Amino acid sequence: MPEALTKQEVEKGQDPSVVKQYDDSVSTDEKFEDMYAIADKLKIGMMGSLRNGIGPVARAMAVAKRTGPDFLFLANAHSQKFDDLESNKVATIYFHNSNNQDWISVTGETAKTSNDDPRIKEIWSQGTRAWFGDLKDGVHTGGPEDPRMKLIEIKAKFISYWKHDVSALGFMGEIGTAVVTGGVANTGTLRQMKEDEIEQARSKHSSMSS
Secondary structure, three states: OOEOOOHHHHHOOOOHHHHOOOOOOOOHHHHHHHHHHHHOOOOEEEEEEEEOOOEEEEEEEEOOEEEOOEEEEEEEOOOOHHHHHHHOOEEEEEEEOOOOOOEEEEEEEEEEOOOOOHHHHHHOOHHHHOOOOOOOOOOOOOOOOOOOEEEEEEEEEEEEEEEEOOOHHHHHHHHHHHHHHOOEOOOEEEEEEOHHHHHHHHHHHHHHHO
């Protein structure tokens, strides 16, 4: 049910949607379990970077692999995103599920690797070739050895996400009730993970993978 809004909260700038914004009632493990469950259903994200003279720019990117709280992407070395990341290593990847409004925002530093990174062969698939094309010269084939094939890794430094707690019908009902009563809708849970928690999750993933 919507939460009542009081005059005292507004006067003190303590609106429920702001003061009670983030849920810290669960363990770090549960935070990441829920985040991974959302992320693994969403294969396309919007990667944002900073471009000199313009500001934030974004483009859709297919996730090649998630490794704990970090994300790997295959990209064409000729893409302007590499110029962006050369100037500013900070990037953000956004995911959104339009079916239930779940979303994730991951901000981190990017690491670009050489074409001989063995992980490229591990995560490359035939579908990747379609986005590179084959020059028929035996070199620029769109395959994992293609010199244009580069790996971008976003190593998370801050993560926030929202997960739905009600059905689509319940969502509409909650919004409608909030509008009528003047309350603040409760449709889901918003969480954040900072560097200490992220490093803990990264270490756990590494130990489980070794």
